[in-house]
Amino acid sequence: MATGSSTSTDRRTWRRPTAFRNRYTKWGVYGAVLALVVWSIASLRITPGRFLSGLGYGYELIESMLPPETGNENTLRLLDRMIETIAMAMVATVSGIAISLPVAFGAAGNLSPRPTYYLSRGIISVTRAIDGLIVAIIAVIALGFGPLAGIVAISFKTIGFFSKLFAEDLEDIDMGGVEAVRATGATRFQSVVYGVVPQVVPRFTGLAVYRWDINIRSSTIVGIVGAGGLGVLLQRAYSRYEYDYVAAILIAIILVVLVAEFVSAVVRRRVQ
Amino acid sequence: MLETENLGKTYPTGDEALRDVSVTIDGREVVAMIGPSGAGKSTFVRCINRLVEPTTGRVLLDDRELTGLDDDELRNARREIGMVFQEYNLVERLTVMENVLSGRLGYVSNWAALRRNFPPEDVERAYELLELVGLDDMENKRVDELSGGQRQRVGIARAVVQEPKIVLADEPTSSLDPETSRDVMELLTDIAVERDVPVLINIHEVDLAERYADRILGLHDGELVFDGPTVELTEESKGVIYRGEEPPESATAVGTTDPTDAETTGRRAEPEPLSAED
Numbered sequence: 001m002a003t004g005s006s007t008s009t010d011r012r013t014w015r016r017p018t019a020f021r022n023r024y025t026k027w028g029v030y031g032a033v034l035a036l037v038v039w040s041i042a043s044l045r046i047t048p049g050r051f052l053s054g055l056g057y058g059y060e061l062i063e064s065m066l067p068p069e070t071g072n073e074n075t076l077r078l079l080d081r082m083i084e085t086i087a088m089a090m091v092a093t094v095s096g097i098a099i100s101l102p103v104a105f106g107a108a109g110n111l112s113p114r115p116t117y118y119l120s121r122g123i124i125s126v127t128r129a130i131d132g133l134i135v136a137i138i139a140v141i142a143l144g145f146g147p148l149a150g151i152v153a154i155s156f157k158t159i160g161f162f163s164k165l166f167a168e169d170l171e172d173i174d175m176g177g178v179e180a181v182r183a184t185g186a187t188r189f190q191s192v193v194y195g196v197v198p199q200v201v202p203r204f205t206g207l208a209v210y211r212w213d214i215n216i217r218s219s220t221i222v223g224i225v226g227a228g229g230l231g232v233l234l235q236r237a238y239s240r241y242e243y244d245y246v247a248a249i250l251i252a253i254i255l256v257v258l259v260a261e262f263v264s265a266v267v268r269r270r271v272q
Numbered sequence: 273m274l275e276t277e278n279l280g281k282t283y284p285t286g287d288e289a290l291r292d293v294s295v296t297i298d299g300r301e302v303v304a305m306i307g308p309s310g311a312g313k314s315t316f317v318r319c320i321n322r323l324v325e326p327t328t329g330r331v332l333l334d335d336r337e338l339t340g341l342d343d344d345e346l347r348n349a350r351r352e353i354g355m356v357f358q359e360y361n362l363v364e365r366l367t368v369m370e371n372v373l374s375g376r377l378g379y380v381s382n383w384a385a386l387r388r389n390f391p392p393e394d395v396e397r398a399y400e401l402l403e404l405v406g407l408d409d410m411e412n413k414r415v416d417e418l419s420g421g422q423r424q425r426v427g428i429a430r431a432v433v434q435e436p437k438i439v440l441a442d443e444p445t446s447s448l449d450p451e452t453s454r455d456v457m458e459l460l461t462d463i464a465v466e467r468d469v470p471v472l473i474n475i476h477e478v479d480l481a482e483r484y485a486d487r488i489l490g491l492h493d494g495e496l497v498f499d500g501p502t503v504e505l506t507e508e509s510k511g512v513i514y515r516g517e518e519p520p521e522s523a524t525a526v527g528t529t530d531p532t533d534a535e536t537t538g539r540r541a542e543p544e545p546l547s548a549e550d
Contacts, residue, residue, distance in 0.1 A: 183355045
């Protein structure tokens with residue numbers, strides 16, 4: 001009897017350990033995050049009233065967009081810009097990846113010496129730090145309006161993305177094969193060709209197509225600041241209040257992006 | 273003929289993995305190097321072709337000193353040393369033929385390597401070796417389709433296609449089942465005879481070493497504590513190698529910390545009883 005009652009009173013409890021130091025810290029952090037969100041909404045003066053009246057304006061906007069403009073001349077211009085958009089993305093992907101390759105090998109810690117590693121990582125950080133539209137604005141100032149500025153801007157953004165991810169894939173390879181190839185008396189170049197490249201070809205293809213898909217999206221928007229592609233039309237139509245034409249452009253953008261995403265998904269599934 | 277003179281290796285961490293190892297290997301000998309995990313077996317083998325840079329001593333292959341060669345000379349010297357690895361170290365996404373032919377890379381230009389353009393005699397040699405190791409008609413298979421035993425045969429073919437002056441094998445059987453292990457050991461001993469080349473096998477399975485090797489090298493705590501024909505390997509000498517028991521002739525106590533043999537420690541369970549300091 002005595003033993004029975006003692007086990008029921010001495011029953012031990014268990015609580016999942018928290019990732020924070022203790023429960024008070026945990027609730028403190030949650031409270032702080034909530035306060036930050038509330039303060040942000042307040043400081044941006046977002047009120048329910050503004051939100052509701054915004055919905056009304058949105059309805060009017062959509063009404064003026066319908067039906068989308070399908071006039072012959074405008075549609076032709078749209079097609080023209082669509083082709084320009086896709087061409088910009090193609091060129092920027094190829095040139096961006098061409099520049100990325102040496103940077104990626106340099107940024108792979110297992111393949112490159114320390115100074116090259118830090119230099120390459122530096123290049124990656126810088127190209128990632130600036131947003132694409134800001135790069136596009138600078139490119140337009142430097143090179144003038146048109147697709148060339150867009151290509152430069154998108155290539156620049158490709159470097160940061162592609163080099164970083166590809167360098168990570170290079171760091172993940174099995175070094176055993178590379179070591180064995182080196183042990184046969186192969187040159188550095190040969191051991192890369194035989195030991196490294198075969199291991200990363202599928203990832204390379206997947207990343208390249210993925211980046212192409214992202215670049216298509218970017219090249220629809222860089223036109224907003226004058227760097228060529230569908231964005232140029234969009235910006236122009238907006239400033240002229242031609243909302244029915246804006247609708248047609250948006251549909252074109254969505255079509256292009258969806259097709260690119262579909263192609264990219266199919267190719268990536270095939271290679272991986 | 274391979275000679276090492278007072279070969280030593282201290283890792284940057286301060287671990288002394290190898291101390292004063294002097295060996296001569298010649299003819300068509302099959303030499304097995306045995307010892308507990310972390311004794312420095314792998315370090316020793318890798319110091320020979322300088323995959324690991326030795327800190328002291330010299331390595332000579334046919335009277336040519338390998339230690340101190342510059343990069344280009346070292347590459348040329350490595351062409352004459354075949355190596356077989358524990359984890360096969362093949363390039364899995366390449367075909368069997370490409371893996372075997374990679375043993376000839378030291379003799380072709382970068383451009384030819386890129387186009388997989390090897391001289392016909394190299395290709396012929398590769399075919400012959402694939403037959404020798406029992407992989408006929410497998411040349412176009414990708415290595416990731418092969419079993420462990422088949423992969424190690426590709427590894428052996430790659431080492432032998434180099435026409436090396438010595439074959440080094442770093443734990444060639446550790447990833448294989450017992451039966452395949454025996455096949456691989458048999459293949460390595462056949463190659464020594466047939467190609468008239470010495471084979472140095474670093475191995476932790478003593479029974480395999482005793483069965484296939486002509487000569488045994490025993491390593492304990494980075495020091496060579498046994499060197500003699502297989503028949504002379506007695507229970508006492510195994511005690512010296514594996515448990516660091518005092519050898520009758522020399523009384524040097526080994527009291528340093530455990531040198532970590534990065535390639536071999538912690539990867540598999542050792543069947544041998546280990547001494548307290550291990």
